[in-house]
Amino acid sequence: MKRERQRYILFKIIKEPDIRFGQKEVINSIWQSIWRYFGMKIANKIGLWIINLNFEKEYGIIRCSHQTKYIIISALSLVQQINGKKVILSPLKTSGTIRSIIRIKNLIMNKNKRT
Amino acid sequence: MPYFESRLKVNIKDFDEIEKKLEFCKKLGIRNLILEPVNIFKQISFELREKIINQTKLNIYFRYNLTPNSVNDFKNAIKNYNNFPYILSVESKDKEIQINAARDSRVDIVSFSDENILKTLSQGVISLTKQNNSFIEFSLAPIMVRNKALQSKNFRYLYKFIQLAYKSKANIIISGNFDELFDLRHPRSLLSICHSLLDIPLNSAKKLFMDNPKLLIEKIQNRKNNNSIESGIRLIKGGEFN
Numbered sequence: 001m002k003r004e005r006q007r008y009i010l011f012k013i014i015k016e017p018d019i020r021f022g023q024k025e026v027i028n029s030i031w032q033s034i035w036r037y038f039g040m041k042i043a044n045k046i047g048l049w050i051i052n053l054n055f056e057k058e059y060g061i062i063r064c065s066h067q068t069k070y071i072i073i074s075a076l077s078l079v080q081q082i083n084g085k086k087v088i089l090s091p092l093k094t095s096g097t098i099r100s101i102i103r104i105k106n107l108i109m110n111k112n113k114r115t
Numbered sequence: 116m117p118y119f120e121s122r123l124k125v126n127i128k129d130f131d132e133i134e135k136k137l138e139f140c141k142k143l144g145i146r147n148l149i150l151e152p153v154n155i156f157k158q159i160s161f162e163l164r165e166k167i168i169n170q171t172k173l174n175i176y177f178r179y180n181l182t183p184n185s186v187n188d189f190k191n192a193i194k195n196y197n198n199f200p201y202i203l204s205v206e207s208k209d210k211e212i213q214i215n216a217a218r219d220s221r222v223d224i225v226s227f228s229d230e231n232i233l234k235t236l237s238q239g240v241i242s243l244t245k246q247n248n249s250f251i252e253f254s255l256a257p258i259m260v261r262n263k264a265l266q267s268k269n270f271r272y273l274y275k276f277i278q279l280a281y282k283s284k285a286n287i288i289i290s291g292n293f294d295e296l297f298d299l300r301h302p303r304s305l306l307s308i309c310h311s312l313l314d315i316p317l318n319s320a321k322k323l324f325m326d327n328p329k330l331l332i333e334k335i336q337n338r339k340n341n342n343s344i345e346s347g348i349r350l351i352k353g354g355e356f357n
């Protein structure tokens with residue numbers, strides 16, 4: 001069987017200061033969004049996996065199947081609240097390999113530091 | 116790639132609020148913005164405009180929105196906007212006003228942003244905007260409603276009328292038009308929503324967020340240029356014959 005291609009999505013977590021939540025709450029909210037807008041038919045094709053979540057530096061990396069890239073981006077964008085607190089999960093970049101997504105993440109972080 | 120947020124309402128009297136909104140847009144990575152001053156009936160001052168543009172490193176453009184109550188009201192208001200240097204849009208529930216706005220070359224956008232106005236879109240208005248090279252605007256703000264029933268209803272209306280305009284090959288612009296800061300989304304995210312939930316092909320969706328706003332801005336810049344007669348036609352060497 002041919003191996004399924006994957007995509008890595010880097011996203012930014014924008015929240016009000018002093019609000020904390022865990023990895024479990026973030027993944028639950030993403031799944032809720034997928035269920036709410038796309039349903040079971042799509043949810044079983046996604047293959048969602050959290051690679052990295054950093055609340056201090058406000059970014060996250062998730063993995064999904066390459067066919068559901070736009071679905072995941074939409075689902076991330078449509079997340080409005082986590083634990084009743086307003087939040088934005090804004091997709092920044094998509095890549096086919098974990099190495100390049102980490103390189104892109106480092107570039108963005110360095111650029112943000114400079115500005 | 117130049118993605119545009121084509122409508123962000125700002126209160127011109129409150130500069131702190133404008134600064135806050137622009138800073139948030141910067142944080143989201145939005146680079147091209149079209150601001151709509153609210154609570155203002157005249158053009159904003161040159162100083163304020165320059166202050167807003169210089170404050171951030173964003174590409175900022177301005178638009179004005181007319182919301183006339185009757186056809187006479189529209190005809191009286193539009194008289195003041197000959198050779199207007201900014202984008203002019205008209206938003207109304209009344210079909211007569213929509214038809215008049217679509218016919219009028221001074222109007223750049225006929226807006227269907229509000230969910231109640233969205234329902235009134237007709238084939239006639241689409242056809243007139245095409246003839247006049249003006250744009251039809253939809254907004255994705257109604258999908259950010261918390262109530263599930265209302266949200267699915269809004270999705271249905273958006274789907275139905277965006278597909279109607281898209282299949283008629285209208286000039287479409289899709290904007291965010293979000294009021295609250297935490298409802299704001301990057302146009303790239305909105306593009307994904309249009310593609311995955313509103314069934315717009317990816318290349319066409321990109322056009323709605325990148326090419327069409329760019330065309331609109333070029334149209335306004337040509338209007339400022341006295342040598343330009345209409346889109347694609349301009350006088351060279353100031354119109355002198357050799």
